[in-house]
Amino acid sequence: MFSQGVTVFTIRGIPIKLHISLLLFIPYLAFVATTQFSSIAAALGVPEETMQLPPLVWGIILALGLFCSILAHELAHSLVALRKGLRVRAITLMMLGGVSQIEDDDPDHEAWIAFAGPLMSFGIAAMAYLAYLLASGPSGVSATLLAFSLTNLVLGVFNLLPAFPMDGGRVLRGLLSRRIGRERATQVATSVGKGMAVLLGLGGILSFNLILLFIAVFVYMGATAEQARLGAQAILRGMPVARLMTDRLGEARADESAPAVAERLLRHNLAGARVVGPLRPGDLDRELGVVTAWDLGRMAERGELPLTMAAAIRSDLPRVHARDDASHSIDALTAGDTGAVAVLDETEHVVGLVTPAEIQRAMALLGAVQAGARHLGVAGRPG
Ligand SMILES: [Zn+2]
Structure with a gap:
């Protein structure tokens, strides 16, 4: 599912791939970012003369910044995984954000690897907010910094929802694994994930938010696939290859x-x-x-x-x-x-x-x- 993509560069030996769906997502992101910039600029009361650039240009800058912060979020997952001695196959940037393909057969490290991404998003949000406070007076720059900070904050919080296979669901499984074992923990995390997917889907329908609906489907399918994998493992256990x-x-x-x-x-x-x-x-x-x-x-x-x-x-x-x-x-x-x-x-x-x-x-x-x-x-x- 995530294998299609063009490798654009590598960081610490990790291929960074761009998925074809980005062709649709980047313009959408620029559109959303422009809207967001405009509403924040209005809320801050940015005068026309300190805007410096048209809102669309600020929107595109914001979208590119968000794209980079999604990459930083994924890199945080991957670099922690590398430190723990796991292999990272690739990072793919796609429509709904990024995916780090980590060989995560180590339940002990899963919670920390999963938490590293949102932590990075919170770190970026904090730094951007600091820069916003330091920027003098309402301007195009300060509105962009505030929008950038808020979006990273939302990115971090949203990813921490216990919706396996999203980060929060993996943190949940990692923490539960220590108490009730990997298998039970996966059952709990995937069931909670499916419940969250239904809620996200309802939220997406009620708010006409197509992206939220996509995420709900992605979460539901991911949780179902993990349950199927667990079931297959249970059936095959004890049989030699x-x-x-x-x-x-x-x-x-x-x-x-x-x-x-x-x-x-x-x-x-x-x-x-x-x-x-x-x-x-x-x-x-x-x-x-x-x-x-x-x-x-x-x-x-x-x-x-x-x-x-x-x-x-x-x-x-x-x-x-x-x-x-x-x-x-x-x-x-x-x-x-x-x-x-x-x-x-x-x-x-x-x-x-x-x-x-x-x-x-x-x-x-x-x-x-x-x-x-x-x-x-x-x-x-x-x-
Ligand atoms: Zn993440």
Whole structure:
């Protein structure tokens, strides 16, 4: 969902991506900011001659400032996560603000990572308010500073609503996890999140606020997805990855053309191919990695299908071991946007893949097995 986006620059190794929806959002933000600037300028009684620039220009400056403060908010999340030793895949700036893709499998740090963003927003609000107090007399600058301060304050407060997956909901889960465990904490936080989503949605409808309505849908979907993930983990727990994975892998040479390999995977109904070739010219052949059918499809879709299989290998494909617990493969799968997890044996060779299809199949079968067990239990009861 957040994977589409163009990387514009990187900060401390974190790719900062811009999502296509910003094309709509930035003009909307400039419109809202202009309206906000005008009402604050009116409230402050800014005289026409100290305005210096037309309200629209102040609005655009304000919108760009808000855009930067959203980035700062996300950076605060990500930098705390980095300090805690977690990996940050990317920060994507999109229509409803920003998203930090953090591998947050560490419940101990979740509350603090989630709180860092709103804290940054409050810090920016305080500094802008100080600058507003120092600015002499009502002017275009002081009205913009006050609007900037207030918006960051609202941004911080709004994000702290306990509406999982928003920051406040994550703070709630992080704090609850220590007392009642991760699983119960997720149940509580996602249920509260869904309730908040309904309230936000009602608020959005009653106030004709489209953005609020979007956020409500986003929160509801996010909470639902997290509940589904939790349910899947509970069902799969105790089962080794080896029983979940597909071992339908073919082989491909590093210098083979990707379309030719795609055709072979299709013909033999394979989920991916181990790529074999020399690491450097003249070296002996070895396993270089694995390319999944999903990868080939995605690259073709984007018009980025490479000429050789060697260039199609993804270095960021998550890896699990065949003897690992299957529930871990769900974390690995949802943490990235790779669409598959490579499964390794003891000798670190790729022996299989886990994709959403494998998880769905295993869950369907486990559901049927459990239903059968219940059925037999009732039918077989004596008396
Ligand atoms: Zn945040």
